[in-house]
Amino acid sequence: MEKENKRLAVxxxxxxxxxxxxxxxxxxxxxxxxxxxxxxxxxDLNHIKVLTDDGSASILPTGANIKKALDAxxxxxxxxxxxxxxxSGHGTRIPSLKPGRPFRQDEAIVPCDFNLITDVDFRQLVNRLPKGASFTILSDSCHSGGLIDKEKEQIGPSHVTTEISGTLSVTDNIKPKAIPFESILQHLSSLTGIYTSDVATHLLELFAADASLKFRLPPLEVNLFESLKPDEGILLSGCQANETSADMMNPVMTGGKACGAFSNAVEMVLKKHEAQLSNREIVMLSREVLKEQGFEQHPCLYCNDENANATFLCQPAAQNTTL
Incomplete structure (x- = not known):
């Protein structure tokens, strides 16, 4: 009997x-x-690993623990x-370490211990996938566009099928999910006692081999992780790389339950449409939800051409119902 494919989540x-x-x-x-x-x-609930920093999970979402779970x-x-x-958490942008790109910024997520996980780390994970497996990342964080290094943009600053604009109308209950790079440096400096603007120095001092590949490898070696052909990485980002994603502390639209604006938009889209939706449809419909709610963040999609129109998370056809 043929073994059923696994569905795994972190x-x-x-x-x-x-x-x-x-x-x-x-x-x-x-x-x-x-x-x-x-x-x-x-x-299967047994194939879902949850890491949170409120004491309810057995594993804290430190940089090392998140990468260990993803590696596994x-x-x-x-x-x-x-x-x-x-x-779902804070994101940030860091100066690029790549040759010839002194003014470019790269994307990273901010685990609870500030051990940054960068676009290079996600590129390396995607490159390790066996052929035929898919890896979908949904990042509800600031500056999350482009979080898989070198993944092809399908919906984003350069490829948008509709013009989206809005004004944040509920600012009293909104907080951006961004930590400025200067604040990252200040926090890390307080821990290392080293006063330098080189974030790699701090992260290597604090986390050594658990620091991001971006900081542990010479820039030329980091380039080896660039995508050379279409791959199975799929990124749904909460916003463009130059934007912030919103944390809603007491949103009226969710009955007062705090949530991320993008995560909530995706849930609303899934509840409204019981049929299978493509990755492209999920992102575009989420953009519409956020526009209606008055947000200025623009979810993006990065993946190969085939996966743009592939069903989100390969939803089993047996669970598909008519719209």
Missing amino acids: LVGCNYPKTRNELHGCINDVLTMRDTLVNRFGF MVDQAKPGDVLYFHY
């Missing part, structure tokens, strides 16, 4: 409790998505398997 919610960077809806985001994965997309998921992947990573 869900990370960072609220940074009792810090100046505290958010409110990130853990709610991943717990809601956990239920959606099980009830709609056929994931990719390591056990076989052709046909569906892998999913949902991150």
